[in-house]
Each structure stands twice: as C-alpha cells, then as structure tokens.
Amino acid sequence: MQAVQFTDHGGTEVIEYGEYPEPEPGDEEVLIDVKAGALNHLDVWTRRGLPGVDLDMPHVPGSDGAGVVERVGEDITRFAPGDRVALAAGVYCGECEYCRHGEHSMCVNYRIIGEHLPGVHGERAAIPAANLVPVPEGVDWETAAAAPLVFQTAWRMLTTRADVSPGEDVLVLGASGGVGHAAVQIADYAGATVYATGGSDEKCAYAEEIGAEHAINYEREDFAEEIRSVTGRRGVDVVVDHVGAETWTDSLASLAKGGRLVTCGATTGHAPETNINRIFWNQLSVLGSTMATAGEIDDALDLVWDGEFEVRIREQLPMSETARAHRMLENREGFGKVVVTPDSELDA
Structure with a gap:
C-alpha cells in the first residue's frame, strides 16, 4: 500500500x-x-x-x-x-x-x-x-x-479544566488553527462572550463568523492592551493559549483577577518567562490540558456530527x-x- x-x-x-x-x-x-x-x-x-x-x-x-x-x-x-x-x-x-x-x-x-x-x-x-x-x-x-483531535482537546480545555460558565469572558488565541477554531465555537456554545486573535483581517472575520464577539489582528494590535480596552480594563475570565512563549506574558496580562489560563501546547516555545508576581497578586490559575477522556470525546463529537459545531x-x-x-x-x-x-x- x-x-x-x-x-x-x-x-x-x-x-x-x-x-x-x-x-x-x-x-x-x-x-x-x-x-x-x-x-x-x-x-x-x-x-x-x-x-x-x-x-x-x-x-x-x-x-x-x-x-x-x-x-x-x-x-x-x-x-x-x-x-x-x-x-x-x-x-x-x-x-x-x-x-x-x-x-x-x-x-x-x-x-x-x-x-x-x-x-x-x-x-x-x-x-x-x-x-x-x-x-x-x-x-x-x-x-x-x-x-476528533482538536474538538476533544478544546472541549476538555473549556468544559472540564477551565469550567467555563455562561456570562464569562473567554479569549481564544490563534483562532485560525484547529484547536483555536474549535475553542471559539465551544466557548460560544457554553454561553461565554468570546474574544479571539488572528494574524490577518480575513482570519479575524472568520473567527467572528463562528462565534467570536470581537477578533483582534495581533499583527497590528497588542492583544493584551486591546482586551483591557474592550473589557473596561477588567480583563477576561479565561484565556485559551496553545501558542506558548510568544504570547505567554500577554496572555497572563489579559486575565481578570481570579482568571484562568488553560494551555494544551506551545507551538512557539515551551519555556517562556513568567511574571510570578502577576500570578499570585491577581490570584490566577494556570491549567494544563491534554486530549480528553472517552466520555468527553463522545460529548464533543456528538455536537460535531449534529452540526452544532463546524x-x-x-x-x-x-x-x-x-x-x-x-x-x-x-x-x-x-x-x-x-x-x-x-x-x-x-x-x-
């Protein structure tokens, strides 16, 4: 063969x-x-x-x-x-x-x-x-x-590890990728207000088509500053970061007090500098996540097969x-x- x-x-x-x-x-x-x-x-x-x-x-x-x-x-x-x-x-x-x-x-x-x-x-x-x-x-x-891989991964990140609730604000980085475009839809399905980043206006438009309230072109704008601006300086409750070293500092800076950063990967590097003062002073949580359990896979894919997720x-x-x-x-x-x-x- x-x-x-x-x-x-x-x-x-x-x-x-x-x-x-x-x-x-x-x-x-x-x-x-x-x-x-x-x-x-x-x-x-x-x-x-x-x-x-x-x-x-x-x-x-x-x-x-x-x-x-x-x-x-x-x-x-x-x-x-x-x-x-x-x-x-x-x-x-x-x-x-x-x-x-x-x-x-x-x-x-x-x-x-x-x-x-x-x-x-x-x-x-x-x-x-x-x-x-x-x-x-x-x-x-x-x-x-x-x-299967991206929707089960994003489903566990948002529903199990970050436990996103209706009314929360969620920022999804790299919304044009596999995990990113799944995470935008899952966060929207969970009742969150979704923000997203993309590397072009076209990618940002796609992110808004599938559920993002506001998409940020990170090639033109500092996404942490933009998130602070559109949330009245509060920040978001959850950041989905699978990018890694390149975005880590700004991801932490985008979180509201008590916020959660959930990560499943590090495309741009696995050893970023971390401002520990920001983590303990703002009482942030950093959550790791990998793939999903059998039940989580079934839950995510049922919604794909039914057409809820694209x-x-x-x-x-x-x-x-x-x-x-x-x-x-x-x-x-x-x-x-x-x-x-x-x-x-x-x-x-």
Whole structure:
C-alpha cells in the first residue's frame, strides 16, 4: 500500500509518499480503509523530532483520520466490516490510578497514535478498536477526519479544566488553527462572550463568523492592551493559549483577577518567562490540558456530527502532497484544518 512516511527527523524534505508494508490487525484491532486524514501541529513536531520519543522507522504520521472498517480482529465485537469510523488517537493503559478513575488523558503510560505509534496517513491502518468512534451516515469524510483531535482537546480545555460558565469572558488565541477554531465555537456554545486573535483581517472575520464577539489582528494590535480596552480594563475570565512563549506574558496580562489560563501546547516555545508576581497578586490559575477522556470525546463529537459545531477545512490535498500540508501549518496559512486524502481515493 501507499503511505506517508519518513525515515529520519528534519524538515519537510524528509516526508515521502510511497510503498509501505500492509498492516495486519491484531486480535483487538480493526483494519481501516482510510478515506481521509487530517493534520495537526503534532505532526510537525513529530516529524522534527520530540525529546524522549524514539520512533520505529520508517514512521507513518497522522493522529486524525476516518474510513471504513475492512476487517476486524478475533476479539472485536463492537465493529464490523462496512462500519464508518474515525480515530480517537489517545492510547491509555487502563490500569494506572488515573485510568481507574476515568481520567484516561492523564494516564501515566499515555501514548498517541501518529506520535508515539504508527499513524493513519496511509491507504490502510490497523487501529485498536478502543481508539475508534462511530461516524454517522451523512457526515462527510473530511469532517470525520478533521474533527476528533482538536474538538476533544478544546472541549476538555473549556468544559472540564477551565469550567467555563455562561456570562464569562473567554479569549481564544490563534483562532485560525484547529484547536483555536474549535475553542471559539465551544466557548460560544457554553454561553461565554468570546474574544479571539488572528494574524490577518480575513482570519479575524472568520473567527467572528463562528462565534467570536470581537477578533483582534495581533499583527497590528497588542492583544493584551486591546482586551483591557474592550473589557473596561477588567480583563477576561479565561484565556485559551496553545501558542506558548510568544504570547505567554500577554496572555497572563489579559486575565481578570481570579482568571484562568488553560494551555494544551506551545507551538512557539515551551519555556517562556513568567511574571510570578502577576500570578499570585491577581490570584490566577494556570491549567494544563491534554486530549480528553472517552466520555468527553463522545460529548464533543456528538455536537460535531449534529452540526452544532463546524469543522473548517482550509485545504484538501492528496497524501502525496503532505509535505506542502506541513508547510501550510508551519507558515500559518489559512483558517481551520488541512485534510489529506489517499491518492488512490482521488483517482477512484
């Protein structure tokens, strides 16, 4: 079969699309005929190389994808050939103290398909049945592939970790990205007044289309100063920051007293300077969040499948052009998710 792969870490030049061994499902796995995959910044970091993560090479990336069940392992009763499914990429042990209490995303042995394990950016993939969710008829493959990782991540950040309430003010940074555009919609759904940042007027307009009350072009304006201005110097109750070092100081400065900063990533760097005085004097909370539990995934995706939340697709490319897809993420081009489709599906 054909699959996206790389044999060494580096720039986009290491990405290839070519022959890869056919996957064989184990007893608790399902063989998927992949109809579409989607990219996340996680794919970029994995390709560049993550400290402490040693991959078996060649590595197939991809933590988002959807397709049709082709074959099931001997122990599988939940799925059957012909079922429509999407990937929920977090793999947990089920045995540690966090798993026993239902907090699977805090599992001490947590791994992610596409990051630590072979991913789904190929024509077929063998996936543990526990990592698949049903996709209803009528949901297109692009939506099914692009929704799971970002919507589950944003859902846990806002509803579980930050516990956003109706009437609160929420600032979402990088609203044009996958997590960002999901977070805008989830905060709006929760009854919050949503503010957002984007790197162009077009991105800001998109953010307002999907639920932001006011969007700030961070290329022209200091977003912390603008937030102080539009909130009467109060600040917001919650900041969603997945950008990292580049925005950290201004994120803290945007918070009202008692505010919460929730983060799931650090695209621009993981070691920012922090004004500790601001944190204790204003009694701020800094909350980390990663992926979601099984129940949270179902809650978020039910709203995607029902059309409450929209998955914006910025570009759909053949998998043979995955290197270009990576560059789009690195260069912050467009609004929403980038989808890649097996070339054989496009030729069919």
